[in-house]
Amino acid sequence: MEACPTLETERLIMRPFRDDDTDAYFRVLNTAQVRESLHLPETLDRSDAWQQMAWFLGQWMLRGTGHWALEERSTGDFLGRAGLHHPERPDWPGVEVGWVLHPEYWGRGYATEAGAEAIRYAFEDLDLEQVYSCILPENRQSQAVAQRLGMELLEERVMAYFPLAAHGIWLRTR
Ligand SMILES: CC(C)(COP(=O)(O)OP(=O)(O)OC[C@H]1O[C@@H](n2cnc3c(N)ncnc32)[C@H](O)[C@@H]1OP(=O)(O)O)[C@@H](O)C(=O)NCCC(=O)NCCS
Incomplete structure (x- = not known):
């Protein structure tokens, strides 16, 4: 049985990562915009992209949470990822939608569409009471997605995995 379900929204397929996504996923991470927004290290390479995919698939197996690979339904294009992230970090707020x-x-509404489906899955299928989002204060585009999804800024704090800056912790309750 697949731990990561395949879901469909109006314009997207949300499915488990596959080994042959490595190049397409690395192309997403290896853009200047994504590198800057996520503060990815310059050394991040194709093998790190593969490790991230394996990390998310492993999380689905271990915890029933993880990110989905996103495909555009009309073209089959690989768009990126979205989903529910619950890493083993002592000061992580809980299940994070990202x-x-x-x-x-x-600029097409795809992140909001995938985020809405991830939140629906969290509340209806996983029976969670709340989800969080950890967003750097300068990441206005990500904050706008959180706001469109009905999330509210709870607090700003520094987390151990990223000691250089405080993250905004956004909350949405069921
Ligand atoms: C954060 C990120 C996913 C946001 O992407 P985005 O495209 O701005 O967000 P959405 O998919 O919700 O799209 C919203 C935009 O699409 C527009 N849009 C166009 N057609 C639309 C449609 N049919 N339905 C909804 N919105 C539509 C909206 O008007 C909005 O435009 P605006 O930004 O000019 O206001 C993207 O910037 C990203 O990948 N950043 C790098 C990684 C990152 O920072 N991740 C978050 C870490 S916390």
Whole structure:
């Protein structure tokens, strides 16, 4: 049985990562815009993209949460990822809803569409009471997605995994 379900929204397929996504996923991470927004290290390469995919698939197996690979239904294009992230970090707020798209696909509402489906899955299928989002204060585009999804800024704090800056912690309750 697949731990990561395949879901469909109006314009997207949300499916488990596959081994042959590595190049397409690295193309997403390896854009200047995504590198800057996520503060990715310069050394991040194709093998790191593969490791991230394996990390998310492993999280689905271990915890029933993870990110989905996103495909555009009309074209089959690989767009990026979105989903529910619950890493083993002592000061992580809980299950985080998040989104990363190739810049070519920004400005179409795809992150909000995938985020809404991830939140629906969290509340209806996982029976969670709340989801969080951890967003750097300068990341206005990601904050706008959170706001469109009915999330509210709870607090700003520094987390151990990223000691250089405080993250905004956004909350949406069921
Ligand atoms: C954060 C990120 C996913 C946001 O992407 P986005 O395209 O701005 O967000 P959405 O998919 O919700 O699209 C919203 C935009 O699409 C527009 N849009 C166009 N057609 C639309 C449609 N049919 N339905 C909804 N919105 C539509 C909206 O008006 C809005 O435009 P605006 O930004 O000019 O206001 C993207 O910037 C990204 O991948 N950044 C790098 C990674 C990152 O920072 N991730 C978050 C870490 S916390």
